[in-house]
Amino acid sequence: xxxxxxxxxxxxxxxxxDIHNKVLGMGGLVEEQLKKALLSFINSEQKTAEIVIENExxxxxxxxxxxxxxxxxxxxxQPAAGDLRMLSAISKTITDLERVGxxxxxxxxxxxxxxxxxxxxxxxxxxxxxxxxxxQMLHDALDAFAKLDSKLALEVALREPESDxxxxxxxxxxxxxxxxxxxxxxxxxxxxxxxxxxxxxGDHSKNICENVIYLVEGMDVRHISIEKMQEMIxxxx
Amino acid sequence: xxxxxxxxxxxxxxxxxDIHNKVLGMGGLVEEQLKKALLSFINSEQKTAEIVIENExxxxxxxxxxxxxxxxxxxxxQPAAGDLRMLSAISKTITDLERVGxxxxxxxxxxxxxxxxxxxxxxxxxxxxxxxxxxQMLHDALDAFAKLDSKLALEVALREPESDxxxxxxxxxxxxxxxxxxxxxxxxxxxxxxxxxxxxxGDHSKNICENVIYLVEGMDVRHISIEKMQEMIxxxx
Numbered sequence: 244x245x246x247x248x249x250x251x252x253x254x255x256x257x258x259x260x261d262i263h264n265k266v267l268g269m270g271g272l273v274e275e276q277l278k279k280a281l282l283s284f285i286n287s288e289q290k291t292a293e294i295v296i297e298n299e300x301x302x303x304x305x306x307x308x309x310x311x312x313x314x315x316x317x318x319x320x321q322p323a324a325g326d327l328r329m330l331s332a333i334s335k336t337i338t339d340l341e342r343v344g345x346x347x348x349x350x351x352x353x354x355x356x357x358x359x360x361x362x363x364x365x366x367x368x369x370x371x372x373x374x375x376x377x378x379q380m381l382h383d384a385l386d387a388f389a390k391l392d393s394k395l396a397l398e399v400a401l402r403e404p405e406s407d408x409x410x411x412x413x414x415x416x417x418x419x420x421x422x423x424x425x426x427x428x429x430x431x432x433x434x435x436x437x438x439x440x441x442x443x444x445g446d447h448s449k450n451i452c453e454n455v456i457y458l459v460e461g462m463d464v465r466h467i468s469i470e471k472m473q474e475m476i477x478x479x480x
Numbered sequence: 481x482x483x484x485x486x487x488x489x490x491x492x493x494x495x496x497x498d499i500h501n502k503v504l505g506m507g508g509l510v511e512e513q514l515k516k517a518l519l520s521f522i523n524s525e526q527k528t529a530e531i532v533i534e535n536e537x538x539x540x541x542x543x544x545x546x547x548x549x550x551x552x553x554x555x556x557x558q559p560a561a562g563d564l565r566m567l568s569a570i571s572k573t574i575t576d577l578e579r580v581g582x583x584x585x586x587x588x589x590x591x592x593x594x595x596x597x598x599x600x601x602x603x604x605x606x607x608x609x610x611x612x613x614x615x616q617m618l619h620d621a622l623d624a625f626a627k628l629d630s631k632l633a634l635e636v637a638l639r640e641p642e643s644d645x646x647x648x649x650x651x652x653x654x655x656x657x658x659x660x661x662x663x664x665x666x667x668x669x670x671x672x673x674x675x676x677x678x679x680x681x682g683d684h685s686k687n688i689c690e691n692v693i694y695l696v697e698g699m700d701v702r703h704i705s706i707e708k709m710q711e712m713i714x715x716x717x
Binding site: 300313424425 | 543544551561565571655660665666
């Protein structure tokens with residue numbers, strides 16, 4: 244390798260490291276938003292909910308900045324196949340992170356909606372459990388992204404059906420509660436929206452994991468079945 | 481320009497045209513899915529709903545194929561800045577189209593859910609209006625993408641608040657209906673999910689428009705306000 248191409252390659256590695264770190268920074272911000280949103284919902288903390296809503300624009304700004312950086316790298320340097328996979332995975336991951344930010348904001352808004360309704364907190368224990376579950380999924384998905392660990396990514400992606408089970412169970416609880424008395428409908432619907440947002444955060448975390456697998460293994464796993472994914476783990480270990 | 485670079489450039493144009501056409505093909509498929517899903521919901525047509533669910537995998541296959549093509553172009557040819565914007569817009573657009581496909585499938589599933597419930601069809605006229613409205617948004621967004629028409633894209637993006645108004649009005653209708661009798665809850669919730677899916681299709685159509693604007697104008701309009709967008713139209717015309 245000539246000195247020049249080494250130089251170019253090093254410069255490129257620095258740029259790639261930089262954008263990778265910025266995605267992790269955005270991930271940290273989004274995790275913090277989710278943590279606060281869940282807290283505001285479960286403990287009826289108006290101020291915390293307002294902070295989440297206020298900080299939502301920071302998530303959007305981070306997305307736009309990273310996207311610009313991504314295009315700049317594509318234009319100025321001419322990345323090789325492996326690096327392009329990294330850039331493509333980054334581009335998709337920040338879209339998912341931005342949407343997790345949106346869902347966190349929605350949860351905070353529902354927390355505020357519910358303040359006025361003075362409904363007894365129904366199904367909150369279950370909603371909190373789902374919240375903790377998907378927060379961990381997001382955290383581990385970002386960890387897999389940080390370490391470029393496709394096995395961890397696969398393991399996290401496989402947790403998604405469990406978050407669906409939580410979701411279905413909470414929905415049953417809330418619908419039953421609505422059926423008992425029409426007065427429960429309005430508050431239960433707000434809780435349903437928050438639950439739906441949490442379930443979507445599980446989906447986005449799974450998407451991030453699929454991006455990591457694609458990045459590391461060069462394998463598109465977006466539309467394959469759980470059985471197939473499990474086979475992949477088995478054959479790999 | 482040397483003969484070789486002309487040759488490369490022409491080859492590249494062909495590749496870009498090809499991927500652009502494939503996205504439009506995927507768009508046509510998704511439009512068809514939405515049309516059938518809405519029909520199945522409004523007219524309680526079980527068979528039509530089943531066709532939508534069956535064809536959903538075609539949408540996924542199209543997304544994966546185009547994504548692969550996109551990476552291949554990035555790796556084999558070294559596109560210039562303008563072409564990269566096109567490729568980036570394509571990558572984001574197929575993600576939105578895939579999600580419209582997902583929402584169409586959800587609407588078809590709700591149509592099937594509602595078959596057994598034998599509820600009187602409540603708020604269906606309004607839901608049909610919202611369905612027609614977002615179908616037109618999707619159609620025009622794809623038209624703007626086909627013609628690379630940023631003005632049309634901006635005009636369609638600005639329709640999104642109107643779809644939100646439809647959505648809010650249907651939600652009020654359905655919640656009132658639930659309040660009247662707890663027997664209405666289960667069917668109304670299914671209708672709420674379908675309405676929510678339609679509203680999201682409006683969002684995705686808006687995203688596609690923003691991709692077109694970015695592609696043509698090189699301007700990121702994702703997180704700017706409606707007022708700002710309207711200013712942009714005025715200053716441009």
